[in-house]
Amino acid sequence: MSKKNKSKADTFFSCIEKNFDKATRFIPPIEKGLLEQIKSCNAVYRMHFPVKIGKKIKVIEAYRVQHSHHKLPCKGGIRYSLKVNQDEVMTLAALMTYKCAIVDVPFGGAKGGIKIDPQTISVENIEKITRRYTSELIKKNFIGPGIDVPAPDYGSGEREMSWIFDTFLSLIPGEVDALACVTGKPLSQGGVRGRKEATGLGVFYGIRELCRIKEDMLSLGLDVGLDGKKVIIQGLGNVGYHAATFFHEAGAIIVALAEREGAIYNKKGLNVSNVILHLKNTGSILNFPGSKNIENTEKALELECDILIPSALENVIHKNNANRIKAKIIGEAANGPVTPDADEILGKMGVIVVPDIYLNAGGVTVSYFEWLKNLSHVRYGRMEKRFSENVNSELLQVIETICRKKILTEEKKMILRGPREIDLVRSGLEDTMISGFHKIRDIKKSSGIENMRTAAFVLAIKKIIDSYEKLGIFP
Ligand code: GLU
Numbered sequence: 001m002s003k004k005n006k007s008k009a010d011t012f013f014s015c016i017e018k019n020f021d022k023a024t025r026f027i028p029p030i031e032k033g034l035l036e037q038i039k040s041c042n043a044v045y046r047m048h049f050p051v052k053i054g055k056k057i058k059v060i061e062a063y064r065v066q067h068s069h070h071k072l073p074c075k076g077g078i079r080y081s082l083k084v085n086q087d088e089v090m091t092l093a094a095l096m097t098y099k100c101a102i103v104d105v106p107f108g109g110a111k112g113g114i115k116i117d118p119q120t121i122s123v124e125n126i127e128k129i130t131r132r133y134t135s136e137l138i139k140k141n142f143i144g145p146g147i148d149v150p151a152p153d154y155g156s157g158e159r160e161m162s163w164i165f166d167t168f169l170s171l172i173p174g175e176v177d178a179l180a181c182v183t184g185k186p187l188s189q190g191g192v193r194g195r196k197e198a199t200g201l202g203v204f205y206g207i208r209e210l211c212r213i214k215e216d217m218l219s220l221g222l223d224v225g226l227d228g229k230k231v232i233i234q235g236l237g238n239v240g241y242h243a244a245t246f247f248h249e250a251g252a253i254i255v256a257l258a259e260r261e262g263a264i265y266n267k268k269g270l271n272v273s274n275v276i277l278h279l280k281n282t283g284s285i286l287n288f289p290g291s292k293n294i295e296n297t298e299k300a301l302e303l304e305c306d307i308l309i310p311s312a313l314e315n316v317i318h319k320n321n322a323n324r325i326k327a328k329i330i331g332e333a334a335n336g337p338v339t340p341d342a343d344e345i346l347g348k349m350g351v352i353v354v355p356d357i358y359l360n361a362g363g364v365t366v367s368y369f370e371w372l373k374n375l376s377h378v379r380y381g382r383m384e385k386r387f388s389e390n391v392n393s394e395l396l397q398v399i400e401t402i403c404r405k406k407i408l409t410e411e412k413k414m415i416l417r418g419p420r421e422i423d424l425v426r427s428g429l430e431d432t433m434i435s436g437f438h439k440i441r442d443i444k445k446s447s448g449i450e451n452m453r454t455a456a457f458v459l460a461i462k463k464i465i466d467s468y469e470k471l472g473i474f475p
Contacts, residue, residue, distance in 0.1 A: 012091040012314060018340045023457030026447045030465060038097075038464050041067045041090050042108075047136050051128050053121075060116065062133050064142050064150075067093035067109040070467050073146050074110035075100060075364060077153025077184075078133075078160070080126075084113035088314070092153075095335050095357055096364065098460035103361040103436050105368040110148050112137075118155050130160050134167040143168060145180035145375065151367050152184040154313065157238065158196070161185045180374035183367035192370035192380070194425035195363075200242025200311075201426070202362015203333045205433035206354055207307060208250065210329065213441075220328040220352065222306060227251035230267075230305040232327070234258040234297075235312030236276070236285065239333050239360065243309055244272045252307070256300050257285055263300030264291040301325060310337035317342045325351065332356035347451050355453040357460065358436055365432045369425050380425065385418035392416045 020039055043066040050057045063086060066074045076096040079089070089111050097109030114133055118126055137143040143150065143164075152161060164182045166189075172178065179190035187193065194201075208226055210216060217224050231252045233244045236259050248254050253269035261284050264270065270291060278288050286293050294300050301308060301317065308327035310316050314336035317325065322342035330346065330353045332338060338346065338353055346353055373380060393416055400406060407415075444455035 011087045012336065013087050013094065015336065015340050016091050016094050019453060019457055020461070023454050023461055026443075026449055026454065026458045027461055027465070034465065034468060035461075038068070038070075038461065038468075039094075041065055041093060042069050044086065044090060045137075045140055045142055046086060047133075049132050049136055051125070051132055053125050053128075060114065060129055060132070062112070062114040062136070063089040064112045064137055064148070065089045065093040065110060066142070066148060067111075068097040068464070069108050070097075070464055070471070071100070071106045071108050073107060073144070074148040075105070075107035075151070075183075075367065076110040076112070077151045077363075078112035078114065078156050079153040080114050080116055080118045080155030080160070082115060082117045083313070084115040089113040091314075092335055097464070098357040098457065099361045099364060101460040101463040102358050102440070102456055103365050103432050104463075105361075105364055107149075107364070107368070110150075111153070112150055126160070127163055130163045131167045134164045135171060138168065138171050143181055144172075145175075145177040145371070149180065149367075149371060150182050151363070152238070154237065158184060158186040158191065161191075162189045165189055177375055180371050183370040183374075184363075185370070190370075190374050192366065192373050192425060193420075193422040194429070195366045195370055196238065197242040197246075198366035198425075198429060199239045199333070199360050199363035200244075201246055202365065202429055202433050203239065203243045203309065203311075203331055203359055204246035204250070205362070205430050206359045206437055207247075207309075207329065207331045209434050209437040210352065210354060216352065220350070222328060228253060229307055230255045231307045231309065232256040232258070232300060232303060232305045234263075234301060234308070234310045234316065235334065236279070237312065239363075240309070240311030241272075241276065243311060243331075243333055247307075247309075248272045255305055256294070256303050258294075258297045258300035259285050260297065262286050263294040263297050264288045265294055265300070265303060266291040267304075307331060310334050313337070315339055317346075319345065322346055323349070325349075327351065329354065332359050335360065343451070343453065353451060353453060355456050358440055358452070358456045361436065362429055362433060365429055366425055369428060380421040381419050381423070385420065388418035389416050392418070 045064045047062050048059050051060055093109050093111035100107045142148050161182050161184045168181045169178045185191040211226050214224050229252045231247050231254050233240050244254055255267055256263055256265040264285050275288055279285050302324040304326045307329045309331045311333035317338045319341035322345035332355055335356050440455045443458050449455045
């Protein structure tokens with residue numbers, strides 16, 4: 001293999017291409033050109049812009065990649081990290097395309113990246129960089145409610161999204177749908193209730209659904225349900241923290257939590273909110289009372305457990321550590337945490353890997369709800385809450401009359417309650433994750449596919465082909 005080819009084969013993007021190619025064996029024959037078009041990145045915008053930091057001018061490297069325009073707008077987060085590079089942003093954009101197709105969210109995939117370490121830069125400078133990045137996107141028509149809609153990702157959150165919105169609004173005055181130019185905003189600026197925890201909650205719904213299936217649990221030698229299952233979460237950012245909380249509340253035992261500085265372990269279980277309190281007070285999860293420190297954080301992935309949830313960055317499970325993994329289920333809360341080599345090893349070991357392109361789609365699903373809310377200019381539940389309460393009240397009166405029995409006030413309150421925004425968002429997310437899981441599982445079973453990732457890719461590719469066919473035009 002030539003040097004040039006070798007380096008291409010090693011890229012993160014080529015891993016996704018491998019997964020894609022594997023899946024094409026299970027779809028009806030189709031023109032090769034169409035598959036090539038689906039696979040490739042439609043537009044890569046690499047920028048360098050100057051920002052004055054202190055008395056010096058610093059040149060910032062940043063990206064926005066639009067992987068697919070088969071549906072518009074494009075959608076995907078912006079990563080703030082020193083590790084950002086073109087290959088990574090292209091891959092993450094591609095994953096967004098497949099993710100959106102799987103959960104039936106009408107977007108093409110995109111991703112952004114700003115090569116900075118937000119932990120070592122002041123808030124004022126992060127704001128300057130974010131605002132300048134947004135104006136660069138506007139200049140090139142790379143942002144807008146119907147064009148491309150960013151969101152939070154690793155290293156960014158509500159704060160950054162509100163700066164993006166504000167910059168957009170001030171540079172495009174009078175845009176009535178300006179709120180829909182970015183999602184993951186704070187509630188006070190057009191955000192939707194339930195967005196912050198959406199990815200972690202989606203991960204929880206997806207794994208809970210798998211654990212409800214008797215046949216699959218039997219094949220792993222596990223009991224049905226989450227109660228008492230031993231779980232390890234790697235990464236305590238927005239996704240890992242919320243996933244850990246939901247698993248803990250459902251009766252799972254969080255035996256280990258891993259962060260950059262190391263991991264903590266307690267086979268009887270860790271109380272997640274107390275660990276977070278300890279982290280806030282001491283700046284580290286290490287030395288949490290009653291737990292054992294594990295200095296080498298990577299070793300935490302290899303501990304005894306039923307479910308392992310990598311929730312931080314890509315490529316943490318690779319060919320050199322895959323055969324030491326003890327988990328029976330791996331839930332990919334992060335994007336791309338398992339390399340294709342590791343995937344094969346884990347498959348042979350009988351581990352079920354629930355793939356990122358399905359499992360962490362809760363974030364973009366609720367982003368979709370936020371975008372719809374912004375475009376409709378009305379809060380969820382506003383039109384129907386009172387109406388439902390009145391209908392429920394009349395229904396209860398009829399029941400009381402027929403049964404000649406009074407319903408307890410507390411019970412009444414619960415039944416009467418009309419849907420609030422958070423109720424609608426959460427039920428929409430739950431339904432999306434449950435139906436997505438079964439669509440993938442059905443494809444896997446009916447086509448005799450060996451793993452969930454390939455089945456998920458099959459589902460995504462079929463959906464994208466379908467929308468290209470509906471478009472019907474190729475110049
Ligand atoms: N960054 C998140 C992801 O990777 C969310 C994207 C979005 O909401 O658009 O799925």
